[in-house]
Amino acid sequence: MRVPRLVLRNARLLGGDGLEPEPADLVLDGGQVRERTAAGQGPRGDTEIELEGRVVMPGLVNAHDHLDFSVFPPLGKPPYTSVYDWAAEIAGGTNDPEAQAALAVPEVDRLFLGGVRNLLAGVTAVVHHGVFHRSLVRPDFPVRVQDRYQFAHSPGLTPALRKTYRSTDRRIPWFVHVAEGVDDRARAEVSALVEANVLRQNTVAVHAIAVGEDDARLMAEKEACVVWCPESNRHLYGATAPFAVLRAAGVRVGLGSDSPVSGVRDALSNLAAARGEGVLDDFGLLRLATHDSAVVARLPAGDTAPGAVPDLIVVDSVEALLAGRRDAVALVLREGRPLYGRPETLPAGTALTVDGGERRLEASIARRLAGLVKRYPQIRRSPWLSTLAC
Numbered sequence: 001m002r003v004p005r006l007v008l009r010n011a012r013l014l015g016g017d018g019l020e021p022e023p024a025d026l027v028l029d030g031g032q033v034r035e036r037t038a039a040g041q042g043p044r045g046d047t048e049i050e051l052e053g054r055v056v057m058p059g060l061v062n063a064h065d066h067l068d069f070s071v072f073p074p075l076g077k078p079p080y081t082s083v084y085d086w087a088a089e090i091a092g093g094t095n096d097p098e099a100q101a102a103l104a105v106p107e108v109d110r111l112f113l114g115g116v117r118n119l120l121a122g123v124t125a126v127v128h129h130g131v132f133h134r135s136l137v138r139p140d141f142p143v144r145v146q147d148r149y150q151f152a153h154s155p156g157l158t159p160a161l162r163k164t165y166r167s168t169d170r171r172i173p174w175f176v177h178v179a180e181g182v183d184d185r186a187r188a189e190v191s192a193l194v195e196a197n198v199l200r201q202n203t204v205a206v207h208a209i210a211v212g213e214d215d216a217r218l219m220a221e222k223e224a225c226v227v228w229c230p231e232s233n234r235h236l237y238g239a240t241a242p243f244a245v246l247r248a249a250g251v252r253v254g255l256g257s258d259s260p261v262s263g264v265r266d267a268l269s270n271l272a273a274a275r276g277e278g279v280l281d282d283f284g285l286l287r288l289a290t291h292d293s294a295v296v297a298r299l300p301a302g303d304t305a306p307g308a309v310p311d312l313i314v315v316d317s318v319e320a321l322l323a324g325r326r327d328a329v330a331l332v333l334r335e336g337r338p339l340y341g342r343p344e345t346l347p348a349g350t351a352l353t354v355d356g357g358e359r360r361l362e363a364s365i366a367r368r369l370a371g372l373v374k375r376y377p378q379i380r381r382s383p384w385l386s387t388l389a390c
Helices: 083-093 097-103 107-120 189-195 213-222 230-237 243-249 267-276 282-297 318-322 363-375 377-381
Strands: 006-015 024-029 032-038 047-050 055-058 060-065 123-128 150-152 174-178 203-207 225-228 252-255 312-315 329-334 337-341 350-354 357-361
Touching (some): 060 107, 060 267, 123 282, 123 329, 230 267, 267 318, 357 363
Parallel strands (some): 006 047, 060 123, 174 203, 225 252
Antiparallel strands (some): 024 032, 329 337, 337 357, 350 357
């Protein structure tokens, strides 16, 4: 199905070198950015959206999520010393009535809701850390999902760890929770990957809280990557990955939200948590949450340059976005298709309320979301859904 030519009028563009000083028109056609012109000079489009100086930037790339945990409440009573202590306490949530209520929602619906959770936060592409499900690559799934990957839970919770690393294709990432904690067991896990011969170029270590300087140098030497999850790390363990140490060693780092189970609302609240760590300036944070995360996740990164993939978001305020406010998101486009936004940027969408503000959602996504909320009222216990009305 052809995507109609869309012209974004009077946009301020955020590119690789920062925010461009003058407004421009951005022409999206055929799943690509076709051209950029001076404001008011772009060609006619099948659809035109007046942005009135709003900022257009790459969509956020979420390098770590558990989409099927999208409707769970936070589990456990932190702080913990490691993921193993946390896992032992919650024991899969089998005795928690709220977790049981979440598990009553079919997996395919929980995955879809995880996609919606990311879409409302301005995410256009995400990594699902779990078993692949064919629904994740359906054209009507709310966000782009990495579909060529291998994964393990962690060295201590995955029997036969090495067998999960099945690919010799270095373009296929292997995701694994590593050094998730602050105790000696967590500190030994990079060495455990080396011993199993799975610390390699396509290894993506999620969390890496207990990584030391020697570990960081070793990871850089092996060209492994790290996904930083500051909000869930601080919530569960009171600590987070040594970002400056990893960067100084030359490790590629992306940003991941983790899931509501670990006390996280979404990718935007996690972005605000990253900002609170004070390790990057604002433009560095935006690059981390977009281009850098795409590199780590092996996912396409949106851009405003001609020929780029138009996975883009329009924001009212970059400051509000970095503060984690969902009301900063004025429009989300995947491959040039508007999926979520304000009434004035997506007039044809279906109305809903998010955090007290009126929004519009693409009709088919909105219908399914409304049906699930009606069918499973227990899902409103998840923080990202508690202020949503549809």
